[in-house]
Amino acid sequence: MIFELWKQIKRKEISPIYLLYGTESFLINETKQLLADTALDKEDMEFNLSNFDLADTPIEVALEDAETLPFMGEKKLLFLHNPHFLTAEKTKEKVEHNLSRLEAYLKEPAPYSIVVFVAPYEKLDERKKITKELKKKAAIFEAKKLTEPDLKKWIHARADYNGVTFDPDALELLLALAGTNLFMLTSEIDKMALYVGQGHVIDSRTVEDLVARSLEQNIFTLVDKIVNRRMEDALRIYYDLLKLNEEPIKILAVITNQIRLIYQVKELANRGYGQKQIASHLKVHPFRVKLAAGQAQKFRDEELINIIKQLADADYKMKTGAMNKELLIELILLKLNPN
Template identity: 60%
Template sequence: MPIWRNIEKKQFSPIYLLYGTEAFLINETKQKLIHSVLTEEEMDFNYSVYDLEETPVETALEEAETFPFMGEKKLVILHNPVFLTAERSKDKVEHNVKKLEEYVADPAPYTILVLTAPYEKLDERKKITKLLKKNAEVMEANKLHDKELKTWLRARAAANEVQIDEEALEHFLIIAGTNLMMLASEMDKLSIYARDEQRITREIVDQLTARSLEQDIFALVDKVVTGKIEGAFRIYYDLLKLNEEPIKILAVIANQFRLIYQTKELSRKGYGQQQIAGFLKVHPFRVKLAIGQSKNFSDEQLAAIMGMLADSDLQMKTSGMAKPLIVEMFLFKLQSLIK
């Protein structure tokens, strides 16, 4: 990300606007700023944080306009500027947004002001939003699509002085999921393990990466689709050993097939991967995987599978049958259906 490169080079903007729903990216960028702008000794005197749901923006700006003490720069972070959105503020705090407009037009040269807005969209009609988009360094922190996610992971590996093979990277995303906090933690773990060879291979990914329930279910469905029913049951029994509830496993299987059905239908209507992800509000990489799986099913098969899942769910809730057996029966029926 260009904004990170400039921060690492200590090329700072007087104002940053970090907005979007990917909290991990916002927090990581904020941490990069903190560690790049201030030393540990300066933190006590030149670092301030304000929650704009509790504090008027003009109070925070008074701090921003005050000279730093025992340092060249000060860092002022403003959380939750709801006045940048079309939402009506529910709190009782009134903000002098005019004061912020004046500050954005002529910021203090010794202060770095950071606004973190955890909102999917800003109100582009508002004067303050337009001013920030024009004068601030802006980072939109929303869900990364496939290419961006891979670039981000390669950069994280490189920061740990290792490289990851393309096949290993693809496999890593399939089994680790799309939660950035989890991905960062797992990539750091792989990097430490591979530091001597400076290379992360698919074998290392397989050996060390923790799998999410959703990714285990994806692999389970994939095993059934490719006729590897023994592999599917092995995953299922492993999940039971990990004390995953059968009713939860069935629910995640249903979610996966619902996604497969929806992506197949939307693809037929001409929607692209990013459009489908936005419409269904799921990660673009999950959409990519679901599109790949959808090619193995006809419309009739998917309709039948959704019916089977509904029947299994009803059995879970109303029959006296052992719950693990209900999932087993569904898997056997699924195998027979797609042969």
């Protein structure tokens, strides 16, 4: 859906009304930028691009602007943020909206205006008349977490935008190291594209050399080294984190979260859940579940339970000052090595 909408916009098949909703803010912002770049000339943006926050501006004010002819150029673009009247959430509204005015506009939108409703909500209230009417008339984009196949499509699209391509192994390594945050992935892809140059291929070596690891991804790699019995590499990562002034208590917390995720994935898989179901149940990205499932195969259930107990004990000792923090984690890491 996301790629089809973007293709339509790039072909300048522009709808007079859009509804962008969901909690993946990067995708919403990227769609907004694409609309602005495609629908308006640069010199027209100052006069014909408007933003309204419907949390404190009545809808009729925004629609009056939409019905006013462009000052210069052929089109106007209006972003209407926070249309809370589309949700079931109860809030203390600062303003009252004349929704009958909106219903009338939806029946006959101004031909020279593009009105974009930006609703950063996980769900809309499908029972409401105004929601039904808007969904009938608008081009709709739901900005939700990308599935693994769509995430890979998006990475290829971003690489293509920069004039480069990805080696398949390099793409997998990028996800393992940088995670699934689209803001971070964009930064890393753009950086690597600049490094290799247009027309070239980003390979695993480039990813290994250039991609910045988050603490969470460093911990994932650390745990992965442990389960593959490469303790020397695991300890090296730990010492590097200390050199980067990462707090031992924070390192311990992230290790605990990763081990807990591995246990939860293993337990749910044992109950017959598929990886998509597990991701939905735990509210984590499917790619993280896939990686954790691979690690879970290296542990027995009782080993994971024992490790979680040891981590809880280490957390207590660390917070009570019963033992040197750096040494405490080092000992824990040595104990994590599966038999």
